[in-house]
Amino acid sequence: MAENSREQIWPALDYSEWRETCVTLQLWTQIIGKIRLALGPWINHSWGVTLYVTARGLTTSLIPYGSRAFEIEFDFIRHELRIITAEGDERVIMLQPQSVANFYRQVMDNLADRNEAERNAGSDPVRSR
Numbered sequence: 001m002a003e004n005s006r007e008q009i010w011p012a013l014d015y016s017e018w019r020e021t022c023v024t025l026q027l028w029t030q031i032i033g034k035i036r037l038a039l040g041p042w043i044n045h046s047w048g049v050t051l052y053v054t055a056r057g058l059t060t061s062l063i064p065y066g067s068r069a070f071e072i073e074f075d076f077i078r079h080e081l082r083i084i085t086a087e088g089d090e091r092v093i094m095l096q097p098q099s100v101a102n103f104y105r106q107v108m109d110n111l112a113d114r115n116e117a118e119r120n121a122g123s124d125p126v127r128s129r
Contacts, residue, residue, distance in 0.1 A: 024100060027100045028074075028081075028095075028100065028103055029051055029058065029074070031100075031103065031104050031107060032051065032060060032072050032074075032081075032107070033049045033051060033060075035060075035063070035072065035107070035111070036048070036049050036051075036060045036063055036072075037049045039063050039064065039065055040063050040064065041064070051074075054073065056073075056075045056076060056077045056078070057073065057074040057075050057076040057077070058073070058074040058076075059071055059072070059073040059074070060072045060073070062086065068085060068086060068087065069085070069086040070083060070084060070085045070086065070114075071083075071084050072084075072107075074095070076095075079094060079095040079096065080092050080093065080094060080095060081093040081094075081095055081107070083107075083110055083111065083114070085114070089114070091110040091113075091114065093106045093107065093110060
């Protein structure tokens with residue numbers, strides 16, 4: 001592949017222009033990684049906490065959650081964070097300028113709302129470890 005073609009496909013990123021976004025994204029991914037760490041099976045050196053690259057962003061892959069499972073996906077094309085259950089339910093949080101604390105609160109509120117809905121429907125309560 002010619003050098004010009006590579007630069008057209010993968011343009012250079014000027015870190016100074018997106019430094020704040022990079023730092024925020026790192027903290028957001030750490031929040032999602034901690035959820036995976038808390039709920040997923042333990043693998044030596046926390047190797048199971050890895051976020052996997054997808055065609056649209058990053059994903060936790062499937063996380064066991066009581067008798068159910070879900071995944072959390074960063075969709076950088078649509079600027080969304082999706083919490084998707086194995087049953088097909090989906091919650092969406094817009095990825096927009098906001099504090100890390102606000103992002104954390106939105107993620108945790110969405111997970112708590114999901115847990116409360118399951119309890120009200122009479123399904124087994126989801127227990128955190």
